[in-house]
Amino acid sequence: MPYRAISQDLKERVLFLLDNDIGPDDFELDIAEIFGVSPRSIRRWQKNVDLYGSVIPPKNHLQGRPRILNGNQTHDLLTLLEEAPEMYLDEIQDWVAISQDLSISKSTLDLIIRDAGFSYKMLSKAAAERDEVAREEFKVWAKENLLASMIVTADESSKDGRTIFRKRGRAPSGQRAISEADFVRGDRYSLLAAISVEGYIGTRVVEGSVDGAEFFDFIVEEVVGITQLQLFQLASRA
Numbered sequence: 632m633p634y635r636a637i638s639q640d641l642k643e644r645v646l647f648l649l650d651n652d653i654g655p656d657d658f659e660l661d662i663a664e665i666f667g668v669s670p671r672s673i674r675r676w677q678k679n680v681d682l683y684g685s686v687i688p689p690k691n692h693l694q695g696r697p698r699i700l701n702g703n704q705t706h707d708l709l710t711l712l713e714e715a716p717e718m719y720l721d722e723i724q725d726w727v728a729i730s731q732d733l734s735i736s737k738s739t740l741d742l743i744i745r746d747a748g749f750s751y752k753m754l755s756k757a758a759a760e761r762d763e764v765a766r767e768e769f770k771v772w773a774k775e776n777l778l779a780s781m782i783v784t785a786d787e788s789s790k791d792g793r794t795i796f797r798k799r800g801r802a803p804s805g806q807r808a809i810s811e812a813d814f815v816r817g818d819r820y821s822l823l824a825a826i827s828v829e830g831y832i833g834t835r836v837v838e839g840s841v842d843g844a845e846f847f848d849f850i851v852e853e854v855v856g857i858t859q860l861q862l863f864q865l866a867s868r869a
Contacts, residue, residue, distance in 0.1 A: 637668065642676045642686040649673070700743060704731050709747055717754060753798075783832065785825040785854060787841050792817025825854040 648662055663670050676686045683689060700708065704727075711726060712718070718726075720737040727733050727740070792815050800808035821841040825833040833853035837845060 637672075639687055641666065645673055646676055646680065646686065649677075699733065699735055699739060700727075700731070704733075705743065705747070707731070708743070709749070712744065712749060779828050783825055783827045783854065785823070785833075785850065787821055787823050787846065789819060789821045789840070791819040823849045823853075825850075 645662060645666055645668065649659060659670055659673060663673060679686050679688050698705075707730070708723070708727065711723070720740055723740055723744075724735065724737055727735055793813050797810070800810055802808035819839055821837045821839065823833075823835040823837065823841060823846065824831055833849070835849050835853055841849075
């Protein structure tokens with residue numbers, strides 16, 4: 632018989648009927664079937680009355696406080712955090728109130744989340760347009776058809792007069808953590824580079840920003856041109 636919560640008054644009513652010998656000799660089985668309980672449960676309630684004077688035994692003082700969220704509710708909460716890690720505690724609090732019909736403090740929510748192994752950290756951005764299925768298919772194709780020596784990667788970066796500084800620091804409680812940094816942009820330079828397993832095979836420094844035409848010219852002139860030269864040198868040595 633599956634577990635279900637049985638009220639105290641129903642337990643007392645069952646024992647009242649049995650104590651007053653209402654019914655035939657096998658009335659315990661009949662009443663168990665009528666109330667949808669097991670004879671074993673009835674005997675346990677009677678034992679509680681004999682030992683403690685009540686069908687409900689006293690609470691175990693070694694047992695901690697009951698959890699506010701049960702297992703399924705905690706699972707739903709952690710699933711929510713995996714799908715939306717940027718949510719604030721007050722937003723999670725509202726979600727629990729609406730979806731679980733529970734009122735829970737932000738401090739308790741934070742404790743539940745930390746006990747589950749979740750910590751508060753810097754967010755990393757991922758493109759919403761990314762197709763995970765296509766990515767996995769490409770990984771399989773690349774593994775089956777490409778060698779490391781066949782791969783050349785290229786990228787663009789930029790630098791101006793502003794200082795690169797860290798986003799976190801320490802200071803006494805109640806005071807701001809301040810780090811001096813240059814805010815003047817100054818001249819901006821863009822850096823283009825292409826690299827293979829053999830090292831850099833093409834670089835270019837451009838004053839200002841890089842547009843599509845400039846990047847295409849870099850690939851054609853610096854990357855493809857140097858690669859063809861390297862192939863020619865290798866062929867001449869053979």
